[in-house]
Amino acid sequence: MGRLLGRIFVTFTLFLITFIGYTSQIWIIWPWYGRELSVQLITLLLPFNAFLGMLWWNYFLCVTTNPGGVPKSWKPDFEDDSGYEVKKLTRRPRFCRTCENYKPPRAHHCKQCNCCVLRMDHHCPWINNCVGHFNHGHFVRFLFYVDIACSYHLVMVTSRVHDLMYGHQFWDEPSATELIFIILNYTFCIPVLLAVGGFSIYHFNALCNNTTTIEGWEKDKAALLVRRGKIQEIKFPYNLGVRRNISAVLGDSPLLWCWPTRATGTGLKYPIQASSGYNEQDWPPKDPSLTNQNHTFKLPDSPWTYENGDFNPSLQPSSSARRLSSSTATRRKSAKSKEPVANVPPYHPDYRAPGEDDDYVFNGSSAGDDDDEDTPIAQSRRLVRRGSEGYEVHAINREEMLRQHVIDHMEEPGRYNVYVPDTPSESDQEQGLELELPPEEDVPLTARVESWRAAQVAAVN
Secondary structure, eight states: OOHHHHHHHHHHHHHHHHIIIIIHIIIIIHHHTTTOOOHHHHHHHHHHHHHHHHHHHHHHHHHHSOOOBOOTTOOOOTTOTTOOOBOTTTOSBOEETTTTEEOOTTOEEETTTTEEETTOOEEETTTTEEEOTTTHHHHHHHHHHHHHHHHHHHHHHHHHHHHHHHOOTTOOOOOHHHHHHHHHHHHHHHHHHHHHHHHHHHHHHHHHTTOOHHHHHHHHHHHHHHHTTSSOOOOOTTOOOHHHHHHHHHOSOGGGTTSOOOOOSOSSOOOOOSSSOOOGGGSSOOOTTTOOTTOOOOOOSOSSOBTTTBOOGGGSOOOHHHHHOHHHHHHHHHTTOOSOEESSOTTSTTOOOTTSSSOEESTTOOTTGGGGTTSHHHHSOOOOOTTOOSOOOOOOOHHHHHHHHHHHHHTSTTTOOOOOOOOOOHHHHHTTOOOOOOOGGGSOHHHHHHHHHHHHHHHHO
């Protein structure tokens, strides 16, 4: 996530905490108690401000605490009996190609932080930081105090509304400002409590099972493989029991679980179940149908490969001579199909069905190329990339094509009504109006009509 967007999320979170925490005290509770300090007012607001202070403290620690990065010199201990996490595909130690360093157990690379995070849970935009080994406890406490503070806030505001409707103790006529802030506090606090409350239930359950969000996805995939019968049921190796699971994140002393403390351990290695019979190498489980224990990944000898290690035909060099060579075209076509291919698409006027003439070649070579050698297009042919799709249509005489099209359709009986001018009558011939017209087939109809009209005008004059 961008630096600016992350700061916007943090600013909005600070606004929510400030608005819900202090407007309710200043514009709702304080007027309710007559704007005078009393024991009852202190008794009501002191716990709320204590919860609010712990919320601020844990949120500050979530934002500023480094979740934990992998040391540059760290390498897995290959001689350790408890093992080390390996990749599913190669069954070798996990290695981050972005950071160019080995990854410890439960560590993952964060694209937003651009580094590998120890025991990464997720990247939280509301704190603009990753939730990892060293700030996971602060994050859980922050969720806890948000739930407690919002619940206490709703009880206070609801008590004020109840007293406004049914009671008369410590009550004055509420102002418009107080009513507005009552509505706004409900509007902001209830959605926050519902959203954070549901999120807290998920993370509290993950805390009791010593599971991160990423490992929760891995457990779901493992359960799916078990249901499909591909693998046997495998216990999650880091589940040590509820008390030990909570202590691994919040500290060893239960009395200090709600107090901000530094996470224990280095984050490079975690204890596993002694009775599970598995070590870190067995998690996450692999799909037997997709992976192979003896598989060795090997890059191809040449980067210019296609499909099964063969050269990509689209990357082979080509020239205009090879494109115009009929033998090359024939070889390319014979490798795919032996059927002839027309030079033009089916909707073209020159298209003929297979077998009607010889205008069929293999892979786009034209049988009529010899007839067009005198045209400019034939003298400088357009170069087309080998393997490109579509047809290469040569330039044609559109006027000739239109004339031939009209003639062909005019010959169809009953399709057109052709106008034929009347021949001069005998009376016209006697009056000297006989026209000497050239053969009709050589003179256009319009020229003949104009000549006939000119002769008529000359005769009258």
